[in-house]
Amino acid sequence: MSTGVVAVAVVPDPRSGVSLWELYELSIACAVFGIAQPDLADPWYELRLCGNATAGAISLRTEYGLDALVGADTVIVPSVPDAVVEDGQEVPADLVAALREAAASGARIVSLCTGAFALAAAGLLDGRRATAHWSHAAQLAARHPEVVVDDSVLYTDEGGVLTSAGATAALDLCLHLVRRDLGASVANQLARRLVVQAHRSGGQAQFIEAPMPRDDDAGLAPVLQWAAERLHEPLTVDDLARRAGLSPRTFYRRLREATGTTPLQWLLQQRIGRAQSLLESTDLPVEQIGDRSGLGTAANLRHHFARTVGVSPTDYRKSFRPPGPPMQGL
Template structure:
């Protein structure tokens, strides 16, 4: 029995065609669902590429669609890998022709999936209302502002709400596609496919997006220097009172200005910086976990594991295994 028809919506920008990022997300879906693996499962998925009209979808990168957007209706799974950047920026609405096709497909019983900014299309169709959804963390704030009915979660790789699934960008899109294969065909097939693609066999949707937390740009000249100083001395037992003194402010004023500049409290900002430092040390050095905790200011190995796992959804050791480049590790000195 076939795992079904997967229909991918291809809607390029009318002026610029398909961008590199749009092609990347489309290619991920095509690689997972469009390349047969008869030794793993036969027959494999049937793939449809659906656009405004069958034929070439131009731009710097071209792709030939096989169906019109009406081909989304009746598919077992519908994937929206992207929307034009103008729709993400808010310069233009998501094309109504795509919105209507998505509504019709959902009403006909299709499983609806978005990769990265494809969530803007599902949201425009009203399919994410009252549901958890995610997208690349750079775009989740805009998604939440434009669609307040959606429960936007920028801290996960992907969400699975049964018939509606969404993913963050880049490799998280691949994680979600493999998750779909796992749901459809089982862990063995998904694991073998992941091995052929040379990616981890399974990253749960609850694992955090790996977001950098740089020192924020701010027009408040009194905050910039102290935040730069703090980021360079994270191994010290920093306190809000000490940072406020260095900024020549009262603790209350420092707290208020930092929240206004960064959207977070001083303690949460410090924790985010320390987690980011721990990530860098785990990725680029062979330091024991105990020393990573000390150098990042998170203290003991147990404290590092607690905060790291709570924030990122994965242990420091598992993070290191996933992100450490090949070759002899550095001592960090």
Template sequence: MRPGTVAVAVVQDAGISLWELYELSIACTVFGIPHPDLADPWYELRLCGTGAPSPGPGFSLRTDHGLDGLVGADTVIVPSVPEACAEEGGEVEPELVEALRAAADSGARMVSLCTGAFALAAAGLLDGRRATAHWQHTRELAARHPKVIVDDSVLYTDDGNVLTSAGATAALDLCLHLVRQDLGARVANQVARRLVVPPHRTGGQAQFIELPVPADDDDSLGPVLQWATERLEQPLTVVALARRARLSPRTFHRRLQDATGTTPLQWLLSQRLARAQSLLESTDLPVEQIGERSGLGSAANLRRHFSRTVGVSPTDYRRTFRA
């Protein structure tokens, strides 16, 4: 099978930052380095740039094709766009948006890595589809493009001819997934081995998201929240916390939600999960004891809440982060 042409959009408005260069290099490494012993021919890589960058920090890259080179490719990949495009009020270059629409109309498989999702969304290619980006940018993506079904818990999404990945190394997960689709599991596994990475990672990016911590904007709640975090292994109720804060349960609920963006019970659960994460990373305690010390109770209850919120089991989390 001929894997076809992969066209990568190189957006270098004011130079390419180190972060953007990382994801660009992932796409170039996976699709641009031939492996004739695994598949011959390999992919044909095409770098399509937006022209010479304006003066600024970062790297510049000479490309052999303009953005019109995206049209006619079998797969189009948009790595991270400049940081300003993913910030509130930022805009994706109209020239890139039009080129992406034309490439999609020509039948290309459309792929974004990290904040490249903002470019696909601006082109209307993610409307009604499930998509992701780096968890630090998913809230802004959802706010600016309400028709997109944003999922910040996964490493990548696959909606047929439109695929998106979370940030950083999740771009490699998606690129290997594309190789697996095109050339089979054996080839993808061998490429992963040569890159010294697992061919498939368990869980999603939820395991890397920082869980909410107590906000200290409300001075009246700071002491009681600190008191609670020191006693997570004990039975704690909203009534008890409200009484200690000298507030009614209703007022306590409202103030905590204003300060942290979450309810008292959700806040307690997030703190207990954070305690469990810390114990899994720093101790060899069995899961049963971690459940008790974090206030989550039995090992079964810990596993249930941990897997649902973090996306992996406590054992898999420890295996990933213990080192």
């Protein structure tokens, strides 16, 4: 178990200084690694902020330059300027050089959200699996085809190189690092102090999309709302088409045009969403959740849930159940 020096790169847009998103993810790294926790581990991590941001409304002066990334045990890039992601601006050359040198010296390299663009520019993600916020994953994949971009997970751990999606997934990855360094007990206690879930698996899906058609998709919204209220029943495509007053073929085509998915896929997504809601808000056993969500047996629930969400129903419940007594059913 070890801690060591954690160097965080501040990568400002020279026109606007530190963005609010970068400040958010920067604060996550500071909260996890920069506040001493002597009762959990002594010494704790030594945090170094590297690089200055003096333009724009939010300015930040640090004690270290980007050259101080070299020699750190862990290097974190919380994000890069919006212009890099949206406008194709190059990642600053001094940051690319420092990341390459830090990696060559044995540092663990970490990105939070769009920080993956910096790691990719330095060649550190070549041939590796990586992630970013799902809304930026397409740009990352297009600009760096040598990177195996996975937009469905919370974070990736490739040993010496780790990446995360944005927002709270960045906190999940930082706690994962603490877990790797200091053990589950320390990470769990720190998570409790931060009032967050102790552990969310990196393979867990960033989101599950269960589209509903627009109100102006005549004939579909009412029937799908009707189906959503009867997910526990053995619904078929013929049932939905009959309810909509359409042939099965026409119903299939119109639903595909309206939602981008097939009737059976739509039903499965709705049922997974129903199971998620029950896992979050009740203490019902998985057998009853399978029945109430329309997924059938507990085994069938586990199969579809793990394949779609990326974790088991039990692990999902542990991660997402809010504090306080659960409700008995919905």
